[in-house]
Amino acid sequence: MSEPLVGVLALQGDFDEHEVALQALGLRTRQIRRAADLVGLRGIVLPGGESTTMLRLLDVEGLWEPLGAALRSGLPVFATCAGMILLAARVENPQQRSYALLPITVVRNGYGRQLHSGTFALESTVLPAGTTGTFIRAPRITHVDGGCEVLARRGGDPVLVQCGPILAACFHPELALRHPVCARFAAMVREQEAAPAPAAAMMA
Amino acid sequence: MAKKTAPAKKSKSTSKSSNAVPGFTAEELVSKIGFCEQLKGGVIMDVINVEQAKIAEAAGACAVMALERVPADIRKHGGVSRASDPGMIAAIQKAVSIPVMAKVRIGHFVEAQMLEAMEVDCIDESEVLTPADEEFQIDKRGFKTPFVCGCRDLGEALRRIHEGAAMIRTKGEAGTGNVVEAVRHMRALMGGIKALAGANAKAIKEAAKAMRVPADLVAWVAVNQKLPVPNFSAGGVATPADAALMMQLGAEAVFVGSGIFKSGDPAVRAKAIVRAVTHYQDPKVLVEVSTGLGEPMVGIDINTMAPSERLAGRGV
Numbered sequence: 001m002s003e004p005l006v007g008v009l010a011l012q013g014d015f016d017e018h019e020v021a022l023q024a025l026g027l028r029t030r031q032i033r034r035a036a037d038l039v040g041l042r043g044i045v046l047p048g049g050e051s052t053t054m055l056r057l058l059d060v061e062g063l064w065e066p067l068g069a070a071l072r073s074g075l076p077v078f079a080t081c082a083g084m085i086l087l088a089a090r091v092e093n094p095q096q097r098s099y100a101l102l103p104i105t106v107v108r109n110g111y112g113r114q115l116h117s118g119t120f121a122l123e124s125t126v127l128p129a130g131t132t133g134t135f136i137r138a139p140r141i142t143h144v145d146g147g148c149e150v151l152a153r154r155g156g157d158p159v160l161v162q163c164g165p166i167l168a169a170c171f172h173p174e175l176a177l178r179h180p181v182c183a184r185f186a187a188m189v190r191e192q193e194a195a196p197a198p199a200a201a202m203m204a
Numbered sequence: 205m206a207k208k209t210a211p212a213k214k215s216k217s218t219s220k221s222s223n224a225v226p227g228f229t230a231e232e233l234v235s236k237i238g239f240c241e242q243l244k245g246g247v248i249m250d251v252i253n254v255e256q257a258k259i260a261e262a263a264g265a266c267a268v269m270a271l272e273r274v275p276a277d278i279r280k281h282g283g284v285s286r287a288s289d290p291g292m293i294a295a296i297q298k299a300v301s302i303p304v305m306a307k308v309r310i311g312h313f314v315e316a317q318m319l320e321a322m323e324v325d326c327i328d329e330s331e332v333l334t335p336a337d338e339e340f341q342i343d344k345r346g347f348k349t350p351f352v353c354g355c356r357d358l359g360e361a362l363r364r365i366h367e368g369a370a371m372i373r374t375k376g377e378a379g380t381g382n383v384v385e386a387v388r389h390m391r392a393l394m395g396g397i398k399a400l401a402g403a404n405a406k407a408i409k410e411a412a413k414a415m416r417v418p419a420d421l422v423a424w425v426a427v428n429q430k431l432p433v434p435n436f437s438a439g440g441v442a443t444p445a446d447a448a449l450m451m452q453l454g455a456e457a458v459f460v461g462s463g464i465f466k467s468g469d470p471a472v473r474a475k476a477i478v479r480a481v482t483h484y485q486d487p488k489v490l491v492e493v494s495t496g497l498g499e500p501m502v503g504i505d506i507n508t509m510a511p512s513e514r515l516a517g518r519g520v
Binding site: 010011012013014015016017033048049050052053056057060061081082093094108109112113114115116117118119134136137172175176 | 230231234235238239241242243244245246261262263264265266267297301302303320323324325326348349350475478479481482483
């Protein structure tokens, strides 16, 4: 059986790095630039980049609705940085539109400008000890509602959350070689692939 | 368990940024180069005030370059061109949520210190401004802020990377609206990388000597067949087709200087170029975005320019 195919939103950002990271874990990848690219996927990745740029292009390409349907279908979703901003229920600094599929509040550039970017230790009970995360003009999660599990923190702040089939990070696991967060997403994709008659596959 | 299978589709980058790059610490690799990677597939637009910065952000720019005069006006104005008024840069930082870059003169490390103190997201050590040092470029390793530098070929690119640049762009010939020099520089750069494929130790050593950079940096490029930092394009891009041309030639993102705000309808042109960079391989989309764009900036034929008017020869 061929490896599951995961779509990576490729409007702008480091989609290339996400593809390389997931291919290293054995997944196949496809770049998503138009609605037709959503057919037959077993997972979706919303990469890092600029959320304002992605929002505009989602509208122009007529992708906002079709991508939203795919994101709501129950497929495993992996979102980093700007990708997480697209999914958050509430976005601040400034306020902007989102899919509101993650019950969290995020503040854009919540850790400051690029000068404050860097790699920081993560506190987590599910990731291997010593796992770090690279934060680049990262969004800051200021509130997490019920139904959303916090998988890792940085200095007390939630920075890795999971809500059902959606895994989202403030930091950039794709920039590290075989980061455990990428491996976790790959496992989610394989688990759902193995599950009998997944509803998501029928809808996609 | 992770299985080692051949990737179904060859991706543009073949190596991870966590692979050691000669001269960069692991932390610099992810934070400085990682920042530049977030700009990929995007358009960085020159803006001279808050109003233009807002237009650029609304059009989908992934970053703005704040400067007092776009290159076309720097040409017209003449005299010594320096880093911009900090007040203007600060106002733009306040007005937009996307990254804000700014330019310093080649070798002017104090202008760079000031931009870092202002927390500008990325510093362009730029030949568009009048060079402050004709011998030394800034030692960019001493800064936490990532630098972008221009190049005309692989040797210039590697010298800048060795000095600590986290992103390379072609120089092109800024402020001309003429893409010919950017094309020349991108072809020279990509050709230089290709020529190193399979080079033996002796050839690497000779190339390193000719380019005046350490042999391990040349060896990295020979093996990985790309630059160890993102490779963007700049200098003369005026139309969506120009932007797509540079992407097809190997650029990973595009800087547009005078091309947008010196055109007839900046907002429409900005949006069109953003879309052209995303769909650079789709001529149908390029036709769509290029239709009814209004007047492009008036270009300059490079061949009619005196050598002294050319900016690309600054800082080699």
